[in-house]
Amino acid sequence: MASEANCLPANVRRGFYETVFRRRDIRRFLPNPIPDEVLARVLVAAHHAGSVGFTQPWNFLMVKDLDRRHRIKRVFEEERVINAAQFDQTRCAEFMALKLEGMLEAPLNLIVTCERERFGPGVLGKTALEDVEIYSTCLAVQNLWLAARAEGLGVGWVSILRNEAIRDVFQIPEAILPVAYLCIGYVESFPPRPMLEDVGWAKRLSPRALLRFDSWENESGDGAELSRLVEDASIWREVFPAEQWPSERLPQDHHENQEK
Amino acid sequence: MASEANCLPANVRRGFYETVFRRRDIRRFLPNPIPDEVLARVLVAAHHAGSVGFTQPWNFLMVKDLDRRHRIKRVFEEERVINAAQFDQTRCAEFMALKLEGMLEAPLNLIVTCERERFGPGVLGKTALEDVEIYSTCLAVQNLWLAARAEGLGVGWVSILRNEAIRDVFQIPEAILPVAYLCIGYVESFPPRPMLEDVGWAKRLSPRALLRFDSWENESGDGAELSRLVEDASIWREVFPAEQWPSERLPQDHHENQEK
Numbered sequence: 001m002a003s004e005a006n007c008l009p010a011n012v013r014r015g016f017y018e019t020v021f022r023r024r025d026i027r028r029f030l031p032n033p034i035p036d037e038v039l040a041r042v043l044v045a046a047h048h049a050g051s052v053g054f055t056q057p058w059n060f061l062m063v064k065d066l067d068r069r070h071r072i073k074r075v076f077e078e079e080r081v082i083n084a085a086q087f088d089q090t091r092c093a094e095f096m097a098l099k100l101e102g103m104l105e106a107p108l109n110l111i112v113t114c115e116r117e118r119f120g121p122g123v124l125g126k127t128a129l130e131d132v133e134i135y136s137t138c139l140a141v142q143n144l145w146l147a148a149r150a151e152g153l154g155v156g157w158v159s160i161l162r163n164e165a166i167r168d169v170f171q172i173p174e175a176i177l178p179v180a181y182l183c184i185g186y187v188e189s190f191p192p193r194p195m196l197e198d199v200g201w202a203k204r205l206s207p208r209a210l211l212r213f214d215s216w217e218n219e220s221g222d223g224a225e226l227s228r229l230v231e232d233a234s235i236w237r238e239v240f241p242a243e244q245w246p247s248e249r250l251p252q253d254h255h256e257n258q259e260k
Numbered sequence: 261m262a263s264e265a266n267c268l269p270a271n272v273r274r275g276f277y278e279t280v281f282r283r284r285d286i287r288r289f290l291p292n293p294i295p296d297e298v299l300a301r302v303l304v305a306a307h308h309a310g311s312v313g314f315t316q317p318w319n320f321l322m323v324k325d326l327d328r329r330h331r332i333k334r335v336f337e338e339e340r341v342i343n344a345a346q347f348d349q350t351r352c353a354e355f356m357a358l359k360l361e362g363m364l365e366a367p368l369n370l371i372v373t374c375e376r377e378r379f380g381p382g383v384l385g386k387t388a389l390e391d392v393e394i395y396s397t398c399l400a401v402q403n404l405w406l407a408a409r410a411e412g413l414g415v416g417w418v419s420i421l422r423n424e425a426i427r428d429v430f431q432i433p434e435a436i437l438p439v440a441y442l443c444i445g446y447v448e449s450f451p452p453r454p455m456l457e458d459v460g461w462a463k464r465l466s467p468r469a470l471l472r473f474d475s476w477e478n479e480s481g482d483g484a485e486l487s488r489l490v491e492d493a494s495i496w497r498e499v500f501p502a503e504q505w506p507s508e509r510l511p512q513d514h515h516e517n518q519e520k
Contacts, residue, residue, distance in 0.1 A: 004412050004446065005412065006412035006446070006447060006449065006450055007410075007411055007412030008275070008278065008279065008282070008409070008410045008411075008412065011271060011275060012274070012275040012278050012279065012410065013275065013279075013410045013411070014272070014275060015268070015271060015272040015273065015274060015275015015276050015278075015279075016275050016276050016278075016279040016406060016407065016410045017301075017305060017407070017410070018268065018272050018275075018276075019268065019272065019273075019275075019276040020305050020308055020403055020406075020407070021308055022268070023308075023310065024310075025310050036484075036485045036486045036489050037489055037495045037498075039486060039489075040486055040489035040490045040492070040495045041277075041495050041496070041499070043467060043471070043486075043490055044467055044490055044495075045277060045280050047465075047467045047470065047490075048280055048281055048283075049402060050283070050284075050285050050402075050405065050417065050454075052417075052419055053456065053461075053462065054454055054456035054457060054461065054462040054464075055462070056464070056465045056470075058470065059470050059471070059472055060470055060471055060472065061471075061472040061473070061474075061475075061476065062471065062472065062473050062474070062481070062486070063474055064474065065474040068474060068475075079387045079388060082387045082388075083384065083385070083386070083387045086381070086382030086383075087382055095384060098384075100384075100385070119462070121346070122346030122347050123346075124343065124355060124358075124360075124456070124461065125343070125360070125419040125420055126343070126419065127339045127342045127343045127420055127421075127422075128339060128342075128421070128422040128423070129419050129421065129422075129423065131391075131394070132419045134391070134394075134395075135394075135398045135401075135419075135439065135440070138395045138398030138399055138402070139398055139399075139401065139402040139405070141395075141399065142309060142310075142398070142399040142402035142403060143280055143402060143406075145310065145399070146276060146280075146403075146406075147276070147277070147280070149268070150267075150268045150272065150273045150276045150277070151267055151268075151273070152264050152265065152266035152267030152268065157310065157312075159312055159385045159386065159389050159392045159395075160385055160387055161387075161388070161389065162387075162388040162389075163388070163389065170474070170475050170476055171475040171476045171477060172476045173476065176476070179395065180395070186264065186266070187266060189266065190266055194310075194314055196313065196314035196384070197314060201313075201314065201384065202313065202314040202315070202379070204314075204316070205307075205316045207303060207304055207307045210307065210316075210318065210319050210320055211303070211319070211320055211321075211322065212319055212320065212321040212322065213321070213322050214321075214322070214323055214324065214325040214328060214430070215321075215328075215430050215431040216321065216430060216431045216432045216433065216436070217431060221322070224296075225296045226296045226299060226300055226303075226322070229296050229297055229299075229300035230300045230303055230304055230307075232300070235297050235300045235301055235304075236301070238297075239301070
């Protein structure tokens with residue numbers, strides 16, 4: 001069919017989906033250094049995200065300096081106590097037991113920033129929606145995260161921080177917004193499921209429950225086939241042949257479906 | 261080396277990088293319908309993005325209804341005039357000549373939204389940084405965009421809109437933020453370079469110029485090897501064997517470098 005002519009071959013799609021499903025938010029790192037060549041590929045992949053008006057509003061601040069990492073870790077510790085106070089007693093104890101960053105162990109910290117006025121105030125694609133360049137920067141973060149996974153590198157996004165503190169420690173000007181503070185490094189292993197799912201903090205939501213059709217209140221799409229298919233393992237048969245279908249390569253919920 | 265044991269095989273990495281470098285922001289679509297099975301894979305990939313505190317704050321609103329698409333296109337037309345007024349005369353004429361959406365031609369419009377209080381106000385990983393769930397939603401958008409490209413589907417993000425109008429047309433409640441209004445469909449072809457680069461609206465920035473080291477003002481990293489490597493085509497040799505190195509598969513700027 002003409003319309004499907006641009007579909008990438010099954011082995012390419014498999015490579016893409018494997019990377020997506022095996023990506024994790026990582027908090028434990030090995031000290032091994034990251035070869036510059038590997039890091040360069042990851043950064044170039046990040047730089048090839050889409051951006052509003054092709055503004056490419058991101059920068060990548062590589063942090064190895066230990067003194068600065070100690071200073072930012074103290075900010076994390078302060079904010080973690082504030083974060084903990086949001087939860088009731090049981091959940092608070094669970095929260096405090098979690099390892100939520102690896103700033104000092106990881107060989108590299110990386111701050112992805114957004115320069116909102118990179119091409120002056122007039123931006124193609126920017127009118128009433130104010131935050132479009134920030135959204136673009138997040139797209140670059142996801143490219144970076146996936147590329148790192150493909151290269152065997154774990155990434156952890158540390159959001160328990162304050163932007164004014166990040167600006168202060170790394171001399172980032174007011175016009176630049178720190179969007180993502182990432183820890184990056186090799187890992188002992190990538191867990192088969194997200195850490196917060198494993199410890200019982202939160203569950204993977206059913207994809208079916210996230211769909212809406214034409215208007216917000218229409219959740220079923222009048223029995224749309226799509227609602228069934230997002231929870232049906234058979235949709236992966238075309239991409240992953242049976243012999244390449246180990247559980248950790250596929251979304252857990254679908255795999256469980258398949259076993260039933 | 262133990263640390264590299266988790267690196268995905270070269271063919272898997274190739275699949276991932278090909279998808280990244282061949283993704284485009286698309287504004288022209290074929291009318292051919294998208295099979296539910298293909299769309300289901302794309303949505304499941306989106307749902308497997310990382311999210312702060314594993315909140316998975318996203319929903320996916322599928323829009324086929326033509327009446328609603330006509331109404332939202334009128335909003336786009338209003339906002340486009342406002343956007344055009346930001347530019348001087350020459351640039352304004354260039355802007356008005358660009359095709360910036362495909363809302364009616366594409367077989368599907370898809371709104372990705374963010375429910376910021378999905379798990380109550382207390383969220384693991386959310387303290388001083390207010391927008392973390394919105395950032396997570398953008399990560400899901402990038403997964404969706406890449407998965408669509410792997411499946412041969414073009415995606416165009418239309419940001420020349422107003423959120424109150426999107427809420428009104430699709431009955432989206434106040435507590436839900438529309439983050440991305442996407443047009444999705446098969447395409448005649450994926451252009452080798454971004455449309456805005458092709459028409460001369462903006463240039464791809466040099467990745468080297470985007471790097472910073474330990475503090476914002478340190479742009480060179482004292483001659484860091486990394487600065488050289490992000491513009492050196494040889495970093496791709498390990499991933500793309502020479503015979504699989506056609507220009508359109510690699511970042512354009514690097515390919516040009518290689519030809520020198």
